[in-house]
Amino acid sequence: MKQLIQNLKTGETLLEEVPAPQVRRGQVLIQTHRSLVSLGTERMLVEFGKANLIAKARQQPDKVKQVLEKIQSDGLRPTLEAVFRKLDQPLPLGYCNVGTVLAVGEGITDLQIGDRVASNGPHAELVCVPRNLVAHVPDGVSDDEAVFTVIGAIGLQSIRLLLPTLGETIVVVGLGLIGLLTAELLRLNGCRVIGLDVDEAKLELARQRGLITLDPASITDPVKAVLSITNNVGADGVLITASARTDELVSQAARMSRKRGRIILVGVVGLNLNRTEFYEKELSFQVSCSYGPGRYDEVYEQQGHDYPLPFVRWTENRNFQTILQLIASGQLNVKPLITEVVPFADYHKIYCTIGQANRSGIASVMCYSESVSLNSTVKLYEAKYGPNAGTVGIIGAGNFTAAILLPALKSAGATIKAIASAGGLSATLLARKYGVSESTSDYGQLINDPDIDLCVITTRHNSHARMTVQALRAGKHVFVEKPLAIHNDEVTQIIEAQQLAGRLVMVGFNRRFSPYSQKMKSLLGGDLSGQIPMNIIATMNAGAIPANSWVHDRAVGGGRILGEACHFVDLITFLTGSRVISVCMNAMGTQPSETSDSASLLLRYENGSIGVINYFANGSKAYAKERIEVYSQERTLILDNFSKLTGFGFKNFSSMSGRQDKGHVEQMKRLILQLRSGKVNPTGEQLIPFSELINTTQTTLAALQSLREKRWIDVSRIEFFQEHE
Structure with missing residues (x-):
C-alpha cells in the first residue's frame, strides 16, 4: 500500500510504498476512502522541513536547550549525530481519515x-x-x-473549554479551516461571532455564514473595532485558531476582552504574556489540547479504556460523534469548505503549492482508489542469502534500532535481510536507508524465513520474552534488547525453549564489550578476577522521563530497574567474574512502587564481591550519566561516562580516554563473527553465558520482590544441562 510522508530535513513530501499494517488487539484496520489536508497545519510542517538548521532551531528554542544539555553530558559528536538522526526520520502526514472497516482487533x-x-x-x-x-x-x-470529523472535534473541544452561553460575543482570530468550523459551532451555540482574518476569500465565506468579519490589515485597530461592536464592553471570549510567531495575537485578545473574559488558544503563537493586560481584567487563559479528553493518554487511546460518561461527559471520541451528528442533522454544513478533491496519486498538486504565500483555499480532500495491496511485505532490493550465512532479521524499528543497533550491525558487516515493525512505515524507511532488501508488518514472516539465522528483537519490553520463545522454537538464534523478560514465568519459558532448541540467546548487555570495560577486566586480573572479591559501585544519572511513558507501566515496560538497571547488574557480573546470590533494593519515597526510577540495589556475589547500583532519575542532565567505581586489593578504577578510565594503585596504568564507547559496535562484531564461524555454541566461546543472562534477569526481578517485601531475596541458582551444544 502507499502512504504519504514528509522529510523533516528537506521538507520534501513523498508517496512511499509500505507494508499493509497488521490489525492488533483493540485496533481497527480501515481502507481509506477520503482524507483531509488541513492546509494550515500541514503548511507549518512543510515550512519547518524546508527551513535551514538555524531557522529550525529558532522555531524550537526548548529543543535547543535540550541539545545544549546533551552536549554537556555526552559531548558534541554524539549530540550532533542524535540531532541529525532525528531530522532524518520522516513524518507520516494527515490526521483526518474516512474509510471502510476491513478488520477489527480482539476486544472490539x-x-x-x-x-x-x-x-x-x-x-x-x-x-x-x-x-x-x-x-x-x-x-x-x-x-x-465525514472527513471533517476530526478537525471539527478540535474546534469543538476549544468551545467546550470556553463555556460560551447564549447571546455572548466571541471573537475567532484566524478563519482557516479550524477557525471557520469553530465559528460555525459557536453560531449554532447561540453566540454572536466576530471573525478576524486577512484573507478576503475566508472573510467572505464567514459573512455567508452570518458572521461579523474584520480584516486587521484594512482597519486601524482591530481591538477598537471589537470594542465598538460590543459597546465598549469587550468580547466575552476569544478563540485563537491562527498561527503566528509573535506574541501580538495574545496581546490583542487580552485587550479586546471584557473584564473576566476567557481566552482559548488552539493555534501556535508566541506566549510571552503581558501580566498587566491579564491582571487588570482578571482574564483566564487556556490552551486547548487537540480533540479532547483522552488525547495523548496511552490508557485511553492505546489500551482502549474509556472514561466513564457521568464523570467525563466529552471525550475525544464523543466529540467525534457530536460533529458527525451535527453534519447528519444538517446543522453543520461543511461542503462549502472543500476547495478541491484530488486523487491520492496526485498529492503533489496540493503539496507543491501548500507553502506558497498566494495559496488560496480552505480544505483539500484526497480521494482513494477502491483497490489496494494487502501485502504485509515490501521488497525494496534484490538479494540472495545462503544458508548459515549469519543473516539477520530485525523485529522493531524504533529510535533505539535506528540510532544504535542498525549502525552497529552495519559497522559489524552484518547481512540484514528484513526489518519488521507493526505499522510497516518505520521498517520501510529504515530498510531503504540501510539497504535492507525487505520490510514487513508481520514479524511472523521474519521468524519463519529459512534464510534468516538471527532474529534481533527491539520491540516494547512486554513482547521480548514471547518473541524470543517463538524465534527459538522456529530454530533461530536470538539477540533481544534488554530486558530479556519482565515476569518470572517468562524466564521459565525462555529457559525451556532455549534448552530444547539449543540455539544462542544473547541480550543487549553491550557495556561489558566497551573497550573501557575490557581494560578494567584485564587490569583486575582477567579470568582470575572471579577468585578475587571486590566492591563495585555503579551510578546512573538516568534523567527523568514523563510519568505517562509506557516504560513506567509494569505490564508493558516493566519499569526502568528491569529495563535499564539490568545493564549494571551484568557489568558488575562481568567485572567480578561471579554471579549474584542475593539482592536487596530500596527506592526513594515513603511508598515506592515497583516502577520507581530512583533506587539503590545491593548485590551479593558467590565469590564474596559486593555490588551497589544507584539508579537515579532526579539528577541534573548536565552531569555525566554513568560512573563505575571498582575497589580491589588496594587499587581503584574509576570509569566516567564510558569516555575516561582512571586507575589508582596500578603500576603500569594511570588513565585511558577517548570518545564515548558503550560497546554496541564491538558486541555486534563479535556476535556476527561467531554466527558466520558456525561455532555458535562451542564450550567457552559464548559471548555472554546463558546462565549469566538468566541470573541478571532473575536478579532484577528479585529486586522488585525485595522492594515489595522489604527484605533480602535469594537469587536461585539454575544449572543448565545444555548451556553449550
Whole structure:
C-alpha cells in the first residue's frame, strides 16, 4: 500500500510504498476512502522541513536547550549525530481519515467489517487505528463530509473549554479551516461571532455564514473595532485558531476582552504574556489540547479504556460523534469548505503549492482508489542469502534500532535481510536507508524465513520474552534488547525453549564489550578476577522521563530497574567474574512502587564481591550519566561516562580516554563473527553465558520482590544441562 510522508530535513513530501499494517488487539484496520489536508497545519510542517538548521532551531528554542544539555553530558559528536538522526526520520502526514472497516482487533465488539468510519488515521491507503480514535459514520453523511470529523472535534473541544452561553460575543482570530468550523459551532451555540482574518476569500465565506468579519490589515485597530461592536464592553471570549510567531495575537485578545473574559488558544503563537493586560481584567487563559479528553493518554487511546460518561461527559471520541451528528442533522454544513478533491496519486498538486504565500483555499480532500495491496511485505532490493550465512532479521524499528543497533550491525558487516515493525512505515524507511532488501508488518514472516539465522528483537519490553520463545522454537538464534523478560514465568519459558532448541540467546548487555570495560577486566586480573572479591559501585544519572511513558507501566515496560538497571547488574557480573546470590533494593519515597526510577540495589556475589547500583532519575542532565567505581586489593578504577578510565594503585596504568564507547559496535562484531564461524555454541566461546543472562534477569526481578517485601531475596541458582551444544 502507499502512504504519504514528509522529510523533516528537506521538507520534501513523498508517496512511499509500505507494508499493509497488521490489525492488533483493540485496533481497527480501515481502507481509506477520503482524507483531509488541513492546509494550515500541514503548511507549518512543510515550512519547518524546508527551513535551514538555524531557522529550525529558532522555531524550537526548548529543543535547543535540550541539545545544549546533551552536549554537556555526552559531548558534541554524539549530540550532533542524535540531532541529525532525528531530522532524518520522516513524518507520516494527515490526521483526518474516512474509510471502510476491513478488520477489527480482539476486544472490539461494537464495529463490524464493512462499517464506514472516521478516524485520525494518516494519509494512507490502509490505516490501523485504536478503537477510541474511530467513530461510526451515520447513514446520510457522505465521505466528503465525514472527513471533517476530526478537525471539527478540535474546534469543538476549544468551545467546550470556553463555556460560551447564549447571546455572548466571541471573537475567532484566524478563519482557516479550524477557525471557520469553530465559528460555525459557536453560531449554532447561540453566540454572536466576530471573525478576524486577512484573507478576503475566508472573510467572505464567514459573512455567508452570518458572521461579523474584520480584516486587521484594512482597519486601524482591530481591538477598537471589537470594542465598538460590543459597546465598549469587550468580547466575552476569544478563540485563537491562527498561527503566528509573535506574541501580538495574545496581546490583542487580552485587550479586546471584557473584564473576566476567557481566552482559548488552539493555534501556535508566541506566549510571552503581558501580566498587566491579564491582571487588570482578571482574564483566564487556556490552551486547548487537540480533540479532547483522552488525547495523548496511552490508557485511553492505546489500551482502549474509556472514561466513564457521568464523570467525563466529552471525550475525544464523543466529540467525534457530536460533529458527525451535527453534519447528519444538517446543522453543520461543511461542503462549502472543500476547495478541491484530488486523487491520492496526485498529492503533489496540493503539496507543491501548500507553502506558497498566494495559496488560496480552505480544505483539500484526497480521494482513494477502491483497490489496494494487502501485502504485509515490501521488497525494496534484490538479494540472495545462503544458508548459515549469519543473516539477520530485525523485529522493531524504533529510535533505539535506528540510532544504535542498525549502525552497529552495519559497522559489524552484518547481512540484514528484513526489518519488521507493526505499522510497516518505520521498517520501510529504515530498510531503504540501510539497504535492507525487505520490510514487513508481520514479524511472523521474519521468524519463519529459512534464510534468516538471527532474529534481533527491539520491540516494547512486554513482547521480548514471547518473541524470543517463538524465534527459538522456529530454530533461530536470538539477540533481544534488554530486558530479556519482565515476569518470572517468562524466564521459565525462555529457559525451556532455549534448552530444547539449543540455539544462542544473547541480550543487549553491550557495556561489558566497551573497550573501557575490557581494560578494567584485564587490569583486575582477567579470568582470575572471579577468585578475587571486590566492591563495585555503579551510578546512573538516568534523567527523568514523563510519568505517562509506557516504560513506567509494569505490564508493558516493566519499569526502568528491569529495563535499564539490568545493564549494571551484568557489568558488575562481568567485572567480578561471579554471579549474584542475593539482592536487596530500596527506592526513594515513603511508598515506592515497583516502577520507581530512583533506587539503590545491593548485590551479593558467590565469590564474596559486593555490588551497589544507584539508579537515579532526579539528577541534573548536565552531569555525566554513568560512573563505575571498582575497589580491589588496594587499587581503584574509576570509569566516567564510558569516555575516561582512571586507575589508582596500578603500576603500569594511570588513565585511558577517548570518545564515548558503550560497546554496541564491538558486541555486534563479535556476535556476527561467531554466527558466520558456525561455532555458535562451542564450550567457552559464548559471548555472554546463558546462565549469566538468566541470573541478571532473575536478579532484577528479585529486586522488585525485595522492594515489595522489604527484605533480602535469594537469587536461585539454575544449572543448565545444555548451556553449550
